[in-house]
Amino acid sequence: MSAGRHSLCTGWPWTAAAMAVLGFLYAPIVVMVVLSFNTSHVLGLPMEGFTFDWYFRFLGNEDVVESIVNGTLVAVACVVVSIGFGLPAAMALDRFEFPGKAIFRRIVLLPLILPGVTTGVALLNFFVLANVPMSLWTIVTGVGTALIAVAITEIFARLQQIGRSQEEAALNLGATHFEVFLRITLPNIASAVAGAALIAFAIAFDELAATYLLTGRDVTLPMQLWSMIRREVTPEINAIASAVLAVSLVLLVAGMWLSRGAQLRGTRAA
Amino acid sequence: MSAEALAPIPDVRREARNAERRRLLLWLGPPAAWFAVFMLLPHLSLLYVSLGHMDYVDFVPGFSAANYVKIFTVEPYLGVTFKSFNNGLMTAVLASLIAYPLALWMAFGVSSARARALVSVLVILPWLASYMVKAYAWKTILGTQGVVNSLLVSAGVVAEPLETLMYSRFAVILTLTYIFTPFCVISIYAQLERIPPSLIEAARNLGATDLEILRRIVLPISIPGVFAGAVIVFSLAFSDFITSTLVGGPSDLMISSIMINLFGVSMDRPLASAIGFLMLALAAVLLVTMQWVEKRVQVRF
Amino acid sequence: MSLELSGLVKSFRGPHGTQRAVDGVDLVIPRGEFVSMIGSSGCGKTTTLRLIAGLETPDSGSIVHEGREITHVPAARRGLRMMFQDYALFPHMTVGENVAFGLRVRAQRGRHSAAEIDRLVDEHLELVHLPGVRNRRPNELSGGQRQRVALARALVTRPDVLLFDEPLGALDAGLRRAMQFELKRLHAELGKTFIYVTHDQEEALAISDRIAVMHEGRVLQYAPPDEIYFQPTTRYVARFVGSTNLLDGELAGRDGALGAVRLRNGTVVRGLVATGLPDTKVSAMIRADRIDLVAEGPSAMLSGRVRERLFLGTHDEFQVDVDGLDVDLTVHMSRRRDASVAPGVGARVGLRWAEEDVRVLSD
Numbered sequence: 056m057s058a059g060r061h062s063l064c065t066g067w068p069w070t071a072a073a074m075a076v077l078g079f080l081y082a083p084i085v086v087m088v089v090l091s092f093n094t095s096h097v098l099g100l101p102m103e104g105f106t107f108d109w110y111f112r113f114l115g116n117e118d119v120v121e122s123i124v125n126g127t128l129v130a131v132a133c134v135v136v137s138i139g140f141g142l143p144a145a146m147a148l149d150r151f152e153f154p155g156k157a158i159f160r161r162i163v164l165l166p167l168i169l170p171g172v173t174t175g176v177a178l179l180n181f182f183v184l185a186n187v188p189m190s191l192w193t194i195v196t197g198v199g200t201a202l203i204a205v206a207i208t209e210i211f212a213r214l215q216q217i218g219r220s221q222e223e224a225a226l227n228l229g230a231t232h233f234e235v236f237l238r239i240t241l242p243n244i245a246s247a248v249a250g251a252a253l254i255a256f257a258i259a260f261d262e263l264a265a266t267y268l269l270t271g272r273d274v275t276l277p278m279q280l281w282s283m284i285r286r287e288v289t290p291e292i293n294a295i296a297s298a299v300l301a302v303s304l305v306l307l308v309a310g311m312w313l314s315r316g317a318q319l320r321g322t323r324a325a
Numbered sequence: 326m327s328a329e330a331l332a333p334i335p336d337v338r339r340e341a342r343n344a345e346r347r348r349l350l351l352w353l354g355p356p357a358a359w360f361a362v363f364m365l366l367p368h369l370s371l372l373y374v375s376l377g378h379m380d381y382v383d384f385v386p387g388f389s390a391a392n393y394v395k396i397f398t399v400e401p402y403l404g405v406t407f408k409s410f411n412n413g414l415m416t417a418v419l420a421s422l423i424a425y426p427l428a429l430w431m432a433f434g435v436s437s438a439r440a441r442a443l444v445s446v447l448v449i450l451p452w453l454a455s456y457m458v459k460a461y462a463w464k465t466i467l468g469t470q471g472v473v474n475s476l477l478v479s480a481g482v483v484a485e486p487l488e489t490l491m492y493s494r495f496a497v498i499l500t501l502t503y504i505f506t507p508f509c510v511i512s513i514y515a516q517l518e519r520i521p522p523s524l525i526e527a528a529r530n531l532g533a534t535d536l537e538i539l540r541r542i543v544l545p546i547s548i549p550g551v552f553a554g555a556v557i558v559f560s561l562a563f564s565d566f567i568t569s570t571l572v573g574g575p576s577d578l579m580i581s582s583i584m585i586n587l588f589g590v591s592m593d594r595p596l597a598s599a600i601g602f603l604m605l606a607l608a609a610v611l612l613v614t615m616q617w618v619e620k621r622v623q624v625r626f
Numbered sequence: 627m628s629l630e631l632s633g634l635v636k637s638f639r640g641p642h643g644t645q646r647a648v649d650g651v652d653l654v655i656p657r658g659e660f661v662s663m664i665g666s667s668g669c670g671k672t673t674t675l676r677l678i679a680g681l682e683t684p685d686s687g688s689i690v691h692e693g694r695e696i697t698h699v700p701a702a703r704r705g706l707r708m709m710f711q712d713y714a715l716f717p718h719m720t721v722g723e724n725v726a727f728g729l730r731v732r733a734q735r736g737r738h739s740a741a742e743i744d745r746l747v748d749e750h751l752e753l754v755h756l757p758g759v760r761n762r763r764p765n766e767l768s769g770g771q772r773q774r775v776a777l778a779r780a781l782v783t784r785p786d787v788l789l790f791d792e793p794l795g796a797l798d799a800g801l802r803r804a805m806q807f808e809l810k811r812l813h814a815e816l817g818k819t820f821i822y823v824t825h826d827q828e829e830a831l832a833i834s835d836r837i838a839v840m841h842e843g844r845v846l847q848y849a850p851p852d853e854i855y856f857q858p859t860t861r862y863v864a865r866f867v868g869s870t871n872l873l874d875g876e877l878a879g880r881d882g883a884l885g886a887v888r889l890r891n892g893t894v895v896r897g898l899v900a901t902g903l904p905d906t907k908v909s910a911m912i913r914a915d916r917i918d919l920v921a922e923g924p925s926a927m928l929s930g931r932v933r934e935r936l937f938l939g940t941h942d943e944f945q946v947d948v949d950g951l952d953v954d955l956t957v958h959m960s961r962r963r964d965a966s967v968a969p970g971v972g973a974r975v976g977l978r979w980a981e982e983d984v985r986v987l988s989d
Binding site for chain 1: 345348349351352353354355356357359360363364365366367368370371373374384423424426427429430431432433434436444446447448449450451453454455456457458459461462463464465466468471472503506507510525535538539543557560561563564565566567570571581584585588594597598601604605608612
Binding site for chain 3: 528
């Protein structure tokens with residue numbers, strides 16, 4: 056309807072500029088993915104031939120496979136932490152008034168915009184002081200804490216959207232608070248929770264900054280990949296990086312579809 | 326109605342309030358506890374350790390600002406901090422500039438809501454995708470055997486692969502800009518989206534040309550969004566160590582790398598903690614300032 | 627001299643395929659008149675206004691202003707100023723900057739000195755009774771004040787035509803009333819053409835010189851308010867404007883301007899035939915406030931039983947279940963001082979009216 060708004064930047068120069076920026080965002084990734092299929096051992100153009108070899112090769116690499124297993128475990132644990140603590144926090148923020156609410160909101164959303172490296176350093180310092188050895192679990196505390204904020208924004212947005220009238224109607228019809236949560240609230244926010252879980256998994260699966268500082272003897276995929284790409288550039292690394300990218304893109308798209316549009320609002324929530 | 330009939334009411338009310346409080350505690354307790362243990366305590370421990378010093382391999386608590394003084398007076402800390410600051414600033418400015426036309430086009434050039442949602446997703450995806458992989462992608466492009474160099478060599482533009490493309494400050498800032506552009510797009514677009522269509526129509530109706538509308542209506546109103554995005558990007562880029570390690574040279578290390586080295590190899594945890602605490606403080610001060618400025622500058626429709 | 631719309635068509639692609647929002651609108655709006663366009667939401671009134679303003683481009687048809695074709699002239703160069711439903715004040719500018727905006731755009735550059743702009747802004751803020759707010763921001767003003775700022779902003783460039791898109795929609799009833807008087811006053815004072823879109827028929831009746839009733843993208847009737855109210859040409863207009871009874875039947879005979887409608891129960895109702903030849907299937911229209919409740923008997927034209935009686939302040943509303951018809955008639959009666967005289971629920975009553983208050987309509 057509103058031709059007035061959307062006709063402001065429609066000419067071809069605008070479209071061209073926008074496409075150029077979008078191209079800038081995708082070209083490097085595309086190049087990396089394309090080169091992962093190149094038969095040449097040396098990374099670079101031109102393409103010599105098409106092959107899946109590099110993918111099979113990294114799947115045969117025991118260290119990589121072990122790190123994938125570890126990484127998956129850690130990511131799942133991070134999802135449990137992020138939803139397990141993010142859902143109650145979102146409920147408290149949306150459905151209750153309490154003293155210190157503004158500060159609580161600020162603190163729980165802070166990790167969204169705080170560098171992962173400071174979170175990692177703070178936790179590392181804390182664990183060293185407390186004599187806790189680094190392990191897969193310490194990674195979960197670092198990455199999980201940041202992801203709680205992601206879960207909160209997604210679920211909070213949905214809670215706001217559905218409002219309270221359904222719950223009030225159910226209470227009025229004699230349901231207990233527990234029943235209301237289980238039979239009214241939860242079904243309403245289920246898809247947002249699922250979306251948040253997928254997005255959290257995708258982020259946890261390739262988070263490096265906090266992971267780097269909190270890793271012990273067992274290594275997860277991001278650390279494994281990091282130790283490889285620091286040293287060299289090979290088609291095999293391209294294959295791993297492309298696979299990581301593909302997995303997270305699929306999860307992110309699914310997650311965003313489930314929680315529909317909360318991201319754009321969520322980014323400015325803090 | 327008699328006084329007796331009214332008497333129980335305060336009790337009922339208190340009962341209800343207590344029940345409400347218990348339910349709140351059920352929701353609030355676990356996350357509050359988690360954040361206290363895994364966020365507040367660690368950050369406080371950062372401050373605590375930063376005020377002490379090391380005696381060989383043992384930490385000695387204390388109450389001295391020596392580590393903070395060191396950061397601002399001793400090289401390489403001062404220089405590296407300054408360099409990181411510069412890189413953060415460059416990244417914030419460049420990413421905002423590159424992001425702006427795309428955000429504008431999304432807000433004012435795409436008329437179908439479905440297409441707009443699609444473009445939004447196309448912008449968010451690279452933002453949420455792996456930071457490390459994005460930085461690595463540039464390594465495959467800029468490296469000595471990378472895409473750009475192999476193209477240049479095979480085209481005969483240069484005889485030898487260009488070394489300056491890779492392992493340089495140029496590569497670091499380019500890659501950081503690449504990584505943070507989507508965030509700026511989202512931040513600016515979120516602000517532009519708030520502009521009601523009628524504002525544009527009213528300006529047009531009053532005789533303004535499209536360029537005037539952009540300059541006198543859209544641009545001023547978009548500033549809080551640009552600013553908010555740029556501040557967050559600055560603080561995130563400032564604390565980067567992944568990009569500078571991957572595509573930067575030895576002299577391009579940023580403050581986070583120094584901090585990590587101090588923690589691990591040098592075992593100077595107090596100095597590392599001081600750097601960490603300063604980074605946290607900088608981020609906090611920036612965010613509070615941003616919110617304060619936004620409260621004053623933000624337009625209310 | 628006037629504003630002439632002819633054969634305007636505008637379609638939008640919606641979720642259910644292409645829909646014609648405006649489907650062949652012809653209107654001649656004489657210079658200096660206050661013309662309202664009314665109709666329910668989606669009737670095309672706002673789109674028509676936006677076409678006039680140049681905020682939409684018509685698929686076909688033309689708009690001629692003062693003899694000049696402006697159909698494809700860009701909005702910025704039409705010189706027709708519009709008041710928006712949400713006021714559309716620029717939030718980052720002061721009231722003064724808002725009002726001055728139209729004088730400072732490039733198209734006007736060099737025509738006004740800074741001092742002149744200052745003077746014009748003050749003058750127009752005074753004209754809308756808002757002196758002394760120039761340096762405030764729009765968000766510091768009340769809804770009524772914003773309204774006035776928007777009005778001043780539209781007036782300051784001295785347009786010949788002002789367009790209003792439901793400008794009073796967001797105001798409460800009291801303020802609405804006051805602004806209606808205000809607009810009426812300004813219209814009389816300035817002598818400019820006002821084109822006014824509203825969904826509120828009472829508002830349109832109160833302030834307009836002429837009303838266009840729209841339905842499904844077409845103008846059904848275009849006439850002065852009293853004609854629209856008392857002599858609607860179609861059933862839709864009759865129903866939309868005011869509380870109306872429509873009794874369906876067949877045309878039983880015609881005698882000049884008079885026609886007779888035979889209702890389903892055999893009663894023949896006489897009335898004025900609307901312009902144009904009605905079909906055989908017609909309706910007799912009688913406004914609720916033109917029917918009297920009388921005792922049953924030969925003087926009554928219809929009889930029935932009171933089913934419902936509502937006290938509505940200025941009058942009582944009766945729903946009368948008419949013998950032999952499956953419709954209820956609505957009757958409005960001014961409140962007597964002694965309410966017991968009025969019949970109660972269940973009472974048998976007769977219904978009577980004057981022939982000249984009946985209109986015979988087709989669809």
